[in-house]
Amino acid sequence: MTPEEAVAEQLRLAPSVVPRAAEGFAPRVAAGLDVAYDGDRLVAAAACVDIETGERLDSAVVEGRTAFPYVPGLFAYRELPALRDALAALPASPDVLICDGHGIAHPRRFGLACHLGVVTGIPAVGVAKNPLGEYSPPARERGSWTPLTLDADEVGRALRTQDGVKPVFVSVGHLIDIDTATGLVLRLARRHRQPETTRAADHLCRAASVRTPGPRSRPAGG
DNA sequence: GCGACAG
DNA sequence: ATCTTGTCGC
Numbered sequence: 733m734t735p736e737e738a739v740a741e742q743l744r745l746a747p748s749v750v751p752r753a754a755e756g757f758a759p760r761v762a763a764g765l766d767v768a769y770d771g772d773r774l775v776a777a778a779a780c781v782d783i784e785t786g787e788r789l790d791s792a793v794v795e796g797r798t799a800f801p802y803v804p805g806l807f808a809y810r811e812l813p814a815l816r817d818a819l820a821a822l823p824a825s826p827d828v829l830i831c832d833g834h835g836i837a838h839p840r841r842f843g844l845a846c847h848l849g850v851v852t853g854i855p856a857v858g859v860a861k862n863p864l865g866e867y868s869p870p871a872r873e874r875g876s877w878t879p880l881t882l883d884a885d886e887v888g889r890a891l892r893t894q895d896g897v898k899p900v901f902v903s904v905g906h907l908i909d910i911d912t913a914t915g916l917v918l919r920l921a922r923r924h925r926q927p928e929t930t931r932a933a934d935h936l937c938r939a940a941s942v943r944t945p946g947p948r949s950r951p952a953g954g
Numbered sequence: 955g956c957g958a959c960a961g
Numbered sequence: 962a963t964c965t966t967g968t969c970g971c
Binding site: 768770 | 962963
């Protein structure tokens with residue numbers, strides 16, 4: 733698929749995003765998703781966490797090959813295939829996806845979290861480390877937030893998950909509203925800047941990547 | 955025209 | 962994302 737076709741597909745799928753939670757939405761299991769790279773090889777991980785207790789539940793790790801370059805705005809085309817494989821490898825489907833990237837806080841309002849949510853039908857939230865739009869620094873205290881703006885639209889929030897740390901950027905992915913998404917991210921990020929789901933997935937795929945012989949893997953060491 | 959630009 | 966030493970703090 734070419735970048736032009738990818739853009740056309742995003743424009744076609746964007747209207748499918750449902751920016752609100754279904755009646756009685758009460759997620760119990762959240763899945764964190766992340767990918768680690770080693771040249772053109774990659775490892776994707778899905779890690780489930782009990783939202784109530786924080787307990788680590790099922791997880792899955794899969795490997796694959798890079799099929800699309802990193803292009804801002806088309807990030808999903810690089811990680812989506814592997815992330816779908818990781819989700820499919822889970823013994824049970826999670827109630828909500830916590831994605832490492834943006835949802836509607838995207839040029840065409842269809843970032844990774846939206847794409848993943850729409851193709852799986854699972855509610856999804858986007859949590860990015862850096863903004864695409866503009867924002868004013870939130871108050872220093874954990875829980876405070878300010879609007880994230882893009883093209884004069886309020887597309888998400890800059891949320892402070894820990895006192896004095898750089899905020900994370902939360903946006904709606906699919907089948908959830910921004911308030912619910914914000915509360916969920918805050919609950920999942922009790923002790924660190926990033927939600928436990930994202931941290932768990934990051935550790936898993938990174939560890940798997942290190943143990944996998946690849947093109948330009950470490951010269952020596954183990 | 956030039957730079958910026960989720961991971 | 963990944964390349965990289967030391968350093969501050971719980």
